[in-house]
Amino acid sequence: MTELTSTDLDGEADAFRDECGVFGIFGKADAAAVVTLGLHALQHRGQEAAGIVSYDGSQFSVERHVGLIGDTFTKPSVLARLPGSRAIGHTRYSTTGGEGLRNVQPFFAEFAGGGFAISHNGNITNALTKQRELQKRGAIFSSTSDTETLLHLIAMSERELFIDKFIDAITQLEGAFSLVGLSGKKMVGARDPLGIRPLILGDLDGAYILASETCALDIIGAHYVRDIKPGEVLVITNDGLRSYFPWGELKPRFCIFEYVYFARPDSNLEGRNVYETRKMIGEQLAKESPVDADMVVPVPDSGTPAAIGFAQQAGLPFDLGIIRNHYVGRTFIQPTASIRHMGVKLKHNANQKAIEGKRVVLVDDSIVRGTTSQKIVQMVRDAGAAEVHMRIASPPTAASCFYGVDTPEKSKLLASRMSIEDMKDYIKVDSLAFLSIDGLYRAVNEPGRDSACPQFCDACFTGDYPTALTDRDGTETTRTLSLLAKHG
Numbered sequence: 001m002t003e004l005t006s007t008d009l010d011g012e013a014d015a016f017r018d019e020c021g022v023f024g025i026f027g028k029a030d031a032a033a034v035v036t037l038g039l040h041a042l043q044h045r046g047q048e049a050a051g052i053v054s055y056d057g058s059q060f061s062v063e064r065h066v067g068l069i070g071d072t073f074t075k076p077s078v079l080a081r082l083p084g085s086r087a088i089g090h091t092r093y094s095t096t097g098g099e100g101l102r103n104v105q106p107f108f109a110e111f112a113g114g115g116f117a118i119s120h121n122g123n124i125t126n127a128l129t130k131q132r133e134l135q136k137r138g139a140i141f142s143s144t145s146d147t148e149t150l151l152h153l154i155a156m157s158e159r160e161l162f163i164d165k166f167i168d169a170i171t172q173l174e175g176a177f178s179l180v181g182l183s184g185k186k187m188v189g190a191r192d193p194l195g196i197r198p199l200i201l202g203d204l205d206g207a208y209i210l211a212s213e214t215c216a217l218d219i220i221g222a223h224y225v226r227d228i229k230p231g232e233v234l235v236i237t238n239d240g241l242r243s244y245f246p247w248g249e250l251k252p253r254f255c256i257f258e259y260v261y262f263a264r265p266d267s268n269l270e271g272r273n274v275y276e277t278r279k280m281i282g283e284q285l286a287k288e289s290p291v292d293a294d295m296v297v298p299v300p301d302s303g304t305p306a307a308i309g310f311a312q313q314a315g316l317p318f319d320l321g322i323i324r325n326h327y328v329g330r331t332f333i334q335p336t337a338s339i340r341h342m343g344v345k346l347k348h349n350a351n352q353k354a355i356e357g358k359r360v361v362l363v364d365d366s367i368v369r370g371t372t373s374q375k376i377v378q379m380v381r382d383a384g385a386a387e388v389h390m391r392i393a394s395p396p397t398a399a400s401c402f403y404g405v406d407t408p409e410k411s412k413l414l415a416s417r418m419s420i421e422d423m424k425d426y427i428k429v430d431s432l433a434f435l436s437i438d439g440l441y442r443a444v445n446e447p448g449r450d451s452a453c454p455q456f457c458d459a460c461f462t463g464d465y466p467t468a469l470t471d472r473d474g475t476e477t478t479r480t481l482s483l484l485a486k487h488g
């Protein structure tokens with residue numbers, strides 16, 4: 001889910017940020033309380049706002065709030081306003097303030113045949129183009145979210161049955177979308193034809209669950225059933241499950257960055273455990289770019305599993321030379337310019353005792369703008385490290401993501417404007433190396449990148465976008481159609 005305005009990039013962000021987590025349950029008493037727990041497990045996928053829509057057999061109830069799940073949805077008074085045995089939820093990242101609430105999901109609309117709520121993870125890359133077409137036909141939009149476009153496409157569809165309207169609508173979309181919808185009779189899960197963002201099916205005492213990641217099943221003791229397939233529309237009713245594949249069988253392009261950074265390490269995605277994959281990424285990095293050093297230090301938390309793998313492969317001691325403050329939220333604002341200029345160590349601090357006099361290998365997941373890396377390296381030097389070498393557990397991120405991840409524009413990405421040698425000087429390290437793109441594929445258990453038809457979306461490393469970017473390019477959908485034909 002992405003806003004259609006250009007206000008979604010905060011000028012100082014120095015990380016890729018996943019924008020949404022989705023969760024739904026069908027057929028469990030107090031469904032909203034279960035969704036609250038599921039969204040809490042998915043909090044890393046969006047921390048600024050959240051919402052839940054429930055259905056009690058006769059009416060829908062909607063609650064949407066700015067803040068963390070635990071700030072609002074754990075209150076008995078809020079859950080009491082969300083009755084029923086079916087509910088879906090959403091947690092999102094946003095940089096907007098006051099006007100943000102109108103973009104908080106799930107969205108809910110009353111159609112001619114009844115109510116329908118929708119939660120979306122991803123980004124529809126032709127939403128603005130479709131929005132303009134719909135506005136010419138009289139549609140009035142009440143948010144600046146790409147997800148609302150989908151609701152209008154459903155409303156405008158001339159098909160008879162609701163599920164046919166839904167399929168008619170989503171097959172007009174381009175980009176990345178993992179969707180969870182709720183009507184009076186069914187819960188619907190859908191993934192875009194390339195399966196760019198994750199969506200899994202679980203079971204809790206016979207109640208079906210749809211969620212972004214398996215960690216959201218673990219928190220409630222639910223069982224993993226399977227991943228929703230790329231291009232699958234799964235309909236859950238009291239009669240069971242029914243799948244549709246409106247795009248046919250396609251070669252998937254799952255986001256490889258989910259393994260590097262976005263997903264929680266205890267999740268399993270597309271048959272791979274994220275933690276194990278990150279360790280293998282670290283091992284591969286150590287094989288490709290060994291360094292003569294005394295210790296391996298992770299940049300916590302996201303660099304930790306890769307650092308463990310690096311240390312094991314390199315035969316070097318692993319130690320926590322940097323400590324992270326977990327209570328610094330994304331919304332922590334340093335109050336005055338003078339304090340900002342003090343270079344306050346809000347998030348990380350060096351563990352001087354561990355690193356003093358040592359030749360340190362710092363392992364991080366990625367470099368975005370480079371400003372955080374610069375500060376961390378300086379901090380480690382100030383703490384007395386004899387040498388600082390940096391190893392990055394992904395290839396250089398040289399292109400923006402248009403598939404549901406908040407990224408700085410391309411010109412702000414350090415790797416888009418500097419060679420690795422220049423980046424080394426900018427960050428002020430003794431050596432700098434990135435994992436190769438083939439190494440990344442090998443770490444996730446693939447033979448290497450098939451350049452004719454890559455196995456994953458890796459566009460932020462390669463610039464090879466797997467779908468049309470109609471809103472950005474002003475082009476029509478020919479690229480998507482030709483790609484789909486090739487993959488089909």
Ligand code: SF4
Nearest residue numbers: 255257401457459460
């Ligand atoms: S561009 Fe990068 S972050 Fe975005 S979906 Fe592709 S691999 Fe993932």
